[in-house]
Amino acid sequence: MHLSDHNSHAPLSASACGPLKGRIRPPGDKSVSHRSLILGLLAVGETKITGLLEGEDVLRTADACRHLGAKVVRHADGGWSVWGAGLGSLMQPSETLDFGNAGTGSRLMMGVVAGHPIVVRFDGDASLRKRPMKRILDPLLLQGAQVLEQAHDGRLPLVIQGSSEPLPVEYKTPVASAQIKSAVLFCGLNSPGQTTVIEVEASRDHTEKMLAYFGATIKSEPFGPHGRKITLQGRPELSPRVVNVPVDPSSAAFPLVAALIIPGSRVVIEGVMTNPLRSGLVTTLLEMGADIKLENQREEGGEEVADIIASYSQLRGVEVPPERAPSMIDEYPILAVAASFAKGATLMRGLSELRVKESDRLAAVAEGLRVNGVVNEIIGDDLKVEGGAVVGGGVVETHLDHRIAMSFLIMGLAAQKKITVDDETMIKTSFPQFQSLMQELGAHFS
Ligand code: S3P
Numbered sequence: 001m002h003l004s005d006h007n008s009h010a011p012l013s014a015s016a017c018g019p020l021k022g023r024i025r026p027p028g029d030k031s032v033s034h035r036s037l038i039l040g041l042l043a044v045g046e047t048k049i050t051g052l053l054e055g056e057d058v059l060r061t062a063d064a065c066r067h068l069g070a071k072v073v074r075h076a077d078g079g080w081s082v083w084g085a086g087l088g089s090l091m092q093p094s095e096t097l098d099f100g101n102a103g104t105g106s107r108l109m110m111g112v113v114a115g116h117p118i119v120v121r122f123d124g125d126a127s128l129r130k131r132p133m134k135r136i137l138d139p140l141l142l143q144g145a146q147v148l149e150q151a152h153d154g155r156l157p158l159v160i161q162g163s164s165e166p167l168p169v170e171y172k173t174p175v176a177s178a179q180i181k182s183a184v185l186f187c188g189l190n191s192p193g194q195t196t197v198i199e200v201e202a203s204r205d206h207t208e209k210m211l212a213y214f215g216a217t218i219k220s221e222p223f224g225p226h227g228r229k230i231t232l233q234g235r236p237e238l239s240p241r242v243v244n245v246p247v248d249p250s251s252a253a254f255p256l257v258a259a260l261i262i263p264g265s266r267v268v269i270e271g272v273m274t275n276p277l278r279s280g281l282v283t284t285l286l287e288m289g290a291d292i293k294l295e296n297q298r299e300e301g302g303e304e305v306a307d308i309i310a311s312y313s314q315l316r317g318v319e320v321p322p323e324r325a326p327s328m329i330d331e332y333p334i335l336a337v338a339a340s341f342a343k344g345a346t347l348m349r350g351l352s353e354l355r356v357k358e359s360d361r362l363a364a365v366a367e368g369l370r371v372n373g374v375v376n377e378i379i380g381d382d383l384k385v386e387g388g389a390v391v392g393g394g395v396v397e398t399h400l401d402h403r404i405a406m407s408f409l410i411m412g413l414a415a416q417k418k419i420t421v422d423d424e425t426m427i428k429t430s431f432p433q434f435q436s437l438m439q440e441l442g443a444h445f446s
Helices: 030-042 056-067 103-114 126-130 134-142 178-188 206-213 249-261 280-287 322-340 352-356 361-371 402-412 425-429 434-441
Strands: 012-015 021-024 045-050 071-074 080-084 119-123 146-149 158-161 170-172 194-199 218-223 227-233 242-244 266-273 291-300 303-311 345-348 376-379 382-386 419-421
Touching: 012 402, 021 434, 030 045, 030 056, 030 080, 030 103, 030 178, 030 206, 030 242, 056 071, 056 103, 056 425, 103 119, 103 134, 103 158, 103 178, 134 146, 134 158, 134 178, 178 194, 178 206, 178 227, 206 218, 249 266, 249 280, 249 291, 249 303, 249 322, 249 402, 249 434, 280 291, 280 322, 322 345, 322 352, 322 361, 322 382, 322 402, 352 361, 361 376, 361 382, 361 402, 402 419, 402 425, 402 434
Parallel strands: 021 266, 045 242, 170 194
Antiparallel strands: 012 419, 045 080, 071 080, 119 158, 146 158, 194 227, 218 227, 266 303, 291 303, 345 382, 376 382
């Protein structure tokens, strides 16, 4: 693999357009896609995946699985197969695992590696090299892994020496993070004992669901008012499965908000995952007065999904409570865009985790709003956005962050003057069809 080289910026602009109309199906969920490849690596035999997100982040995880001994193939019909190396039988990779921009892929794979007697070097692009990995390494060290090399304070590039017999632990995560939880559970898979993770605020549960689906014995119980206690028995026999990846609600969020803020729009977004631990944005938009209907509710690939019908709505400002953050952590940039068009102020509380995403999203959102004439204020870990007519006309710095790029392009479709993002290239990490699907609905980019 070649280390990411990101020197060329590709600016893109969005300008006001007529009503958005039509029916689209955004790509598969990023979280489920990473996990389906990883579980495929850990099971022996053929795991078949349909609807895999073919974004750059997930392709990096596919490559990492190959380096660890799996055969990973994309078929002509768009389906994928993984022939796993099997839990306990991962191969020592001969090269650095370069995860590019992908926090989830790298952190989940650190957990997998930490539970195997191999030495692996992890690296990523300039954004990933800035992100904190200590929160992942701390529990993995307790489980018996060693960190042989690291940049300052646990940053990438780093080298992990995994353990042949990870210790059973009970670990309470310091922040609500599915990535920390998943790394600990993936490491614990190869432990002879039991691994327990406690989270005070429940984070997305795709790892638990998928481990159970592949045959692990795992229990999830309530812990306190909003938390979970998850217990995994080590050394399960994982069986290969068929995984159908549902549509990513974090990608669906962009056409959804676009339909709400562009007068006259009505858009149908098919097959969107409605897992309650991912649905904070829809809850918030409904409180803001959005005309959103869920139809055809059904189950696909072990997750609840629905078609979402969103129509233009005069939104009003609300207060978003901090305990809702884990269920919409990736959606605050696009919520801030929706809030900019609402009547009155929106206060989003408890956003400290936004500072350690692909960029410092709190600062990037506040600055993007400011350059487009939207009055806003960061108060501690909260963001207050004053809604009204959005002037636009700004150039937004995206800091290698796909969600900052997509959010401000959506803002440009409804603002008075065109909005430019300095670099659209990172959009391919999570939603490669963003431009073409939005154009199908009537969006203008140039
Ligand atoms: C993810 C967890 C979240 C989220 C990320 C995907 C996952 O991160 O922001 O985009 O798939 O586990 P944290 O666990 O750090 O909150």
